[in-house]
Amino acid sequence: MRHLLPYKYVEEIAKAGSIRKAAETLAITPSALNRRLLTIEDELGVQIFERLPVGVRLNTAGEILLEHIRNQMSDMERVKSQIADLSGQRRGTVSIVTSPELQGSFLAGEVLKYQSEFPGVTFQITQKFRGEVEQALIEHQADIGIVYEPTKLADFQTLYNLVQPVYCIMEKSHPLAAKKSLRLYECAEFPLILTDKTWGVRNLLSQSAIRLGINLRAVIQSDSRGFLNNYGRTSEQLSFDIPINIPENLDERGMLAVPINPLDVPEGFVFVGHLKGRTIPVASARFLEQVTTQMAGQFG
Amino acid sequence: MRHLLPYKYVEEIAKAGSIRKAAETLAITPSALNRRLLTIEDELGVQIFERLPVGVRLNTAGEILLEHIRNQMSDMERVKSQIADLSGQRRGTVSIVTSPELQGSFLAGEVLKYQSEFPGVTFQITQKFRGEVEQALIEHQADIGIVYEPTKLADFQTLYNLVQPVYCIMEKSHPLAAKKSLRLYECAEFPLILTDKTWGVRNLLSQSAIRLGINLRAVIQSDSRGFLNNYGRTSEQLSFDIPINIPENLDERGMLAVPINPLDVPEGFVFVGHLKGRTIPVASARFLEQVTTQMAGQFG
DNA sequence: AATAGTGATGCATTTTTTGCAACGCCCTTA
DNA sequence: TAAGGGCGTTGCAAAAAATGCATCACTATT
Numbered sequence: 001m002r003h004l005l006p007y008k009y010v011e012e013i014a015k016a017g018s019i020r021k022a023a024e025t026l027a028i029t030p031s032a033l034n035r036r037l038l039t040i041e042d043e044l045g046v047q048i049f050e051r052l053p054v055g056v057r058l059n060t061a062g063e064i065l066l067e068h069i070r071n072q073m074s075d076m077e078r079v080k081s082q083i084a085d086l087s088g089q090r091r092g093t094v095s096i097v098t099s100p101e102l103q104g105s106f107l108a109g110e111v112l113k114y115q116s117e118f119p120g121v122t123f124q125i126t127q128k129f130r131g132e133v134e135q136a137l138i139e140h141q142a143d144i145g146i147v148y149e150p151t152k153l154a155d156f157q158t159l160y161n162l163v164q165p166v167y168c169i170m171e172k173s174h175p176l177a178a179k180k181s182l183r184l185y186e187c188a189e190f191p192l193i194l195t196d197k198t199w200g201v202r203n204l205l206s207q208s209a210i211r212l213g214i215n216l217r218a219v220i221q222s223d224s225r226g227f228l229n230n231y232g233r234t235s236e237q238l239s240f241d242i243p244i245n246i247p248e249n250l251d252e253r254g255m256l257a258v259p260i261n262p263l264d265v266p267e268g269f270v271f272v273g274h275l276k277g278r279t280i281p282v283a284s285a286r287f288l289e290q291v292t293t294q295m296a297g298q299f300g
Numbered sequence: 301m302r303h304l305l306p307y308k309y310v311e312e313i314a315k316a317g318s319i320r321k322a323a324e325t326l327a328i329t330p331s332a333l334n335r336r337l338l339t340i341e342d343e344l345g346v347q348i349f350e351r352l353p354v355g356v357r358l359n360t361a362g363e364i365l366l367e368h369i370r371n372q373m374s375d376m377e378r379v380k381s382q383i384a385d386l387s388g389q390r391r392g393t394v395s396i397v398t399s400p401e402l403q404g405s406f407l408a409g410e411v412l413k414y415q416s417e418f419p420g421v422t423f424q425i426t427q428k429f430r431g432e433v434e435q436a437l438i439e440h441q442a443d444i445g446i447v448y449e450p451t452k453l454a455d456f457q458t459l460y461n462l463v464q465p466v467y468c469i470m471e472k473s474h475p476l477a478a479k480k481s482l483r484l485y486e487c488a489e490f491p492l493i494l495t496d497k498t499w500g501v502r503n504l505l506s507q508s509a510i511r512l513g514i515n516l517r518a519v520i521q522s523d524s525r526g527f528l529n530n531y532g533r534t535s536e537q538l539s540f541d542i543p544i545n546i547p548e549n550l551d552e553r554g555m556l557a558v559p560i561n562p563l564d565v566p567e568g569f570v571f572v573g574h575l576k577g578r579t580i581p582v583a584s585a586r587f588l589e590q591v592t593t594q595m596a597g598q599f600g
Numbered sequence: 601a602a603t604a605g606t607g608a609t610g611c612a613t614t615t616t617t618t619g620c621a622a623c624g625c626c627c628t629t630a
Numbered sequence: 631t632a633a634g635g636g637c638g639t640t641g642c643a644a645a646a647a648a649t650g651c652a653t654c655a656c657t658a659t660t
Contacts, residue, residue: 001343003306019607032649034607043301046383053606053657061383068379072372079368083346083361277577319638332618334638351638353626 018055081281090118092283097142104245129198149200160292164242165267167257184264191219193239318355381581390418392583397442404545429498449500460592464542467557484564491519493539
């Protein structure tokens, strides 16, 4: 698609904040790039970038144009995908942005399942916090968004949502292990392993704790679940998670999950969807369908 | 926008059905145009047109691409419009497709009003029958659609709709002129001036007549209102119209309009809106706002 | 005051696009 | 069956556009 090269150039200049830097990553001379920009601005009749002593910066007109450019480029991807699909090819890239709660085995399993059927399809999975997923979709960094407890949904087209109550994870020998359902104050008596508040689970817990006047004592806190996973817990400690993110081998590891009373901690929701007003590529649409079907069967 | 010249070329080839003819209207050589097409197909990896002995014809891939091209081109218009609006210019073109009921003085007055405020804005008004308006929007022949009694609204984003009951138009001396409201069987006793069924009013009348077992006797029938207007009516004859299309000087011409009982003929609706999922140019959006406000004030 | 960064520009070079002419194909017509 | 006219395609030379290089003017930092 050589004809939308100018678009790519504008996008890169905007990202780099300087014509010379952009020219370097684009592997052309600054003068050529500069002239392309001048041509575009000339055709448009307006400046797109304001010139600063240290480089360039998008002005309002430029932002309008850049939004169009991003729409246009990803719509072209969709077109290519649909055309490829016509000829029976199953190719393309499925790009997904998820909140960290979805980085567990569920999504990985779905990707594996999909790829076993369509080996030509590649995946790109990005992790963003729940407040940033929608923005990533707006910027066309991904086609599909899957978020637990998103902070806003203005430009998000929800295709499926899934109830995911908070569970408490503990060793089988734990004093609370016999219970069928836990109250939050019971958990609060033990040392807790918590993520930070960018996570949906932690956010639900914190809000509930404030409402109920309970103090949650974190013995360890991290924004990375990988770190917490590697942290060898003691037998007293409790952690929290949602079903879709609870490892399947919990039992083998001598642990179990007990739900927390929804009156104490409200049930959260996983939202699955894409940017509003977009038609996403075929492969993405098919994967989306598979995921929602699996969710409905496994958790619904 | 030189970079979307290839798009324009594809569109023209599709329209002309032949490279040579398209080349002529595009004022370039067939060989150059052909090579551009081959380049595009090469970049896309698929043929866009199937080659026939008598020319070329879009295949499925081509249709997908053409839809993208039309979206892209009209979205670029929107971008330019929004950018022009930033710098305080009020320029651009407002393109409207309406059913014939809207070609009366109402819309013309609104256009005049708008242009008196923004002389830089030009208008393009196209008439289509109620079943074709939506398709015209899909093909990006216009930004705004205004239809009386549309046949479908699948891709139509309604921004306003207006109740428009059917009125009966007659001379002041007519036997029915004293009534405040008419039954359909009363009208059926007189010779009628009717449009054909592509018109919404006629469609409402015909359906009601069938339901009520009434026979409507048309002394003259035409799909063109202009013709009917020039037709010198006799004092007995009746015609039908909706308020928004009734001329303001009816009284001066010795005529009046009497509503038909909605129990006999259901009230029709004027739908105002644009293609679903589109952001229309600034001038169009502003005009749309003016029209709906005026409609609400004058008829709502 | 020197330096290092920025965007802009004149000029020669390279790359791309275009026009011209001709070819091969298929359908219609004589 | 042969001739003619329409079609898309292609080789080649000319025209046009894009690029790279060197350089300028400017500004913030050192």
